[in-house]
Amino acid sequence: KPDKGGDAVDKQEDDDKEDKAAQSLLNKLIRNNLVQSTHQVEVLQRDPNSPLYSVKSFEELHLKPELLQGVYGMGFNRPSKIQETALPMMLAEPPQNLIAQSQSGTGKTAAFVLAMLSRVDPSQKHPQCLCLSPTYELALQTGQVIELMGKQSPDIKLAYAVRGNRLEKGQRISEQIVIGTPGTVMDWCTKLRFIDTKNIKVFVLDEADVMIATQGHQDQSIRIQRSLPPGCQMLLFSATFEESVWKFAQKVVPEHNLIKLKREEETLDTIKQYYVLCNNKEEKYQALCNIYGAITIAQAMIFCHTRKTAGWLAAELSKEGHQVALLSGEMMVEQRAAVIQRCWLCVAKNAWILQSLG
Template sequence: MSAEDHWEEGDVETTRAEASLLNKVLREKLVDSSLQVDVTNNDPKSPLYSIKTFEELHLRKELLDGVYAMGFNRPSKIQETALPMLLADPPHNMIAQSQSGTGKTAAFVLTMLTRVDSSLSSPQALVLAPTLELATQIGDVCTQMAKYIPGIQVAYAVRRGARPVKDEVDEQIVIGTPGTVLDWVKRGKLDPKQLRMFVLDEADVMISMQGHQDQSIRVQKMLAATCQVLLFSATYDEDVTSFAGRIVSDPIMIKLAREEESLDTIRQTYVSVRNEEDKYDALSGVYGIISIGQTIVFCKSRVASANLAKRMSDEGHAVAVLTGDMDVTQRVHVLERFRHGKERLLITTNVCARGIDIDQVSVVVNFDIPYDVINRRPDYDTYLHRIGRTGRFGKTGLAVNFVDGARSLDNLKAIEAHFGKTIDLLIPSEVAEKEDSSDW
């Protein structure tokens, strides 16, 4: 059996919910995106204008102070367009598509904090999220933004094991998962008809999870006709379109398209090595001379990742390791450390190949070129997603492939032909010469 037959299938992908959570953790600050915001307005009477500062929204001082305390100095692209319409009276329903880190959570949280009356001890705004972890992330944003507004409280309608829940809900904002929210409604803890605002976040994740779609629709049907309804999704395919149509009536639609994987900003290279020992020496060389940004190294298996990480750590290198056998809490911890620069090199499997965007990454190394064992050919899709972890948001990046023999070289040449992009032989000294330049 060849070495290529030892590829692990279990690490190929993280779930949509986990990827969304990890992206929220990674993007503490907004992505400065230049992508165009497209607006479709179904209400001809609705205003279509944008703002460039938060002051233009005429927010109460306490809320504005909370916004600035979070480091939001100016509105993001989607906030510029969405916030004036979200805050308009009478309220407008909205469907918005935007990727993680563009400010959608802050936009609807700011709208909620404007709509709710802190002097009333009853639920007035409800947010549905797919998982406990995502609900907690939204709650954290809400708590931070409301830190200067007295009386604002958040309740979590999520399953927390055997932990008792009080009979009455007097918090103004409820954030929860669909099943638990429905349970609260059945038990009389939450009256949907009293809600002023209903938000369904991560719609594409929601419909991928068993039962969440039907439960969300059941909650929406209980709302008063005057309740403002918002739906957010990172993607907007046919399934999400159908779902959104059942949730949101007469919406304004805003689209900030997710950046697709692209090879245009990535210089693809390869290093010729003889064996695993050469691979390690080459990695140490690349790691030692790159001082900008951070690096992700992709290995073919959990065992290979763990072995490589141990060897580098034993030799004094600050490295992180992330594999599919870790739970989401462990992965969050690893990625937070990596984002903050505690380690500059992350060794991982394909668990990080799809959907997770780490803005600081300038180099991706394929320690093992991805291979499709079933079809006996290079895995072109995984290759694209792996090296797409660099060169994000208009930045330039470098991809380095280790080639350790004739078969490995043949696979690389097949990848080169498949994408129609040249993969150059990399001379390690070139990296040192170019690391201060944006032109890889």
């Protein structure tokens, strides 16, 4: 694991407002299991005359036995709605480029991780797959999926290209999969020459809408893409497709297939939603206490608009005897990663107080 992280360009000027990267990470943490989405998938192929394949089981993909074992080991029983169509495209020969709209919980990360692992030649000790994430935390989360799915493929190694991972001058990355943030990856590819891009087979740009919301990431991603060899498979994923994201996607991923979600609603059908009108934070706190007094809550995630409010609420709940973990943007990256790791390991907490991870 990287010792430290966080690209300098990953930090937002507005420290108090929750940013897109924080929202994306928290969505991933909340929806860490597959959501059986009712979204209908719309597919636009680069070649409309080409047959469109979909699968209903992972066996139909003819994966290597160790990868199939890794998929089932993660608890995936069958492909999600998006995976049914996306995986045959991503695993096709010759490789096909893909732009896909996909939200957290749809199996998107597992899909492109499976594509990367499938393309790797373990006998070749050089970078073959490159994945860009907007922040250290998102890179770490994707890296954990790679490690879990590739557990039965010990010869496939992973490197993190994030600030704080220091290599000696002249050193070259030998790991087959590299995941990192745009600023550090660009430095490692161009200035420092730690990454040799000439053998990259798969380029993944995850969370594109988050990426372009961060100053500098868009240009850095385009520069990295231009350094890759002809024939490199390009895969781009975004939760939204507003005009700025679409323009960026078209620059980065030429001659692509497109998968979009037909249904526009973003809320999950399986979650009931309520709201309580409050005039100030004290009333909000009292409403929260009423909830805790009325029902049994094993775990909860509480979102606050500012770090100051998050700290205040964490202190108040602690006074009431609740076990509270605070996650906010002023914490060191190592501290944030430790809190997230405890969440992954399902250590019981009465409440998680979260704010911007910027």
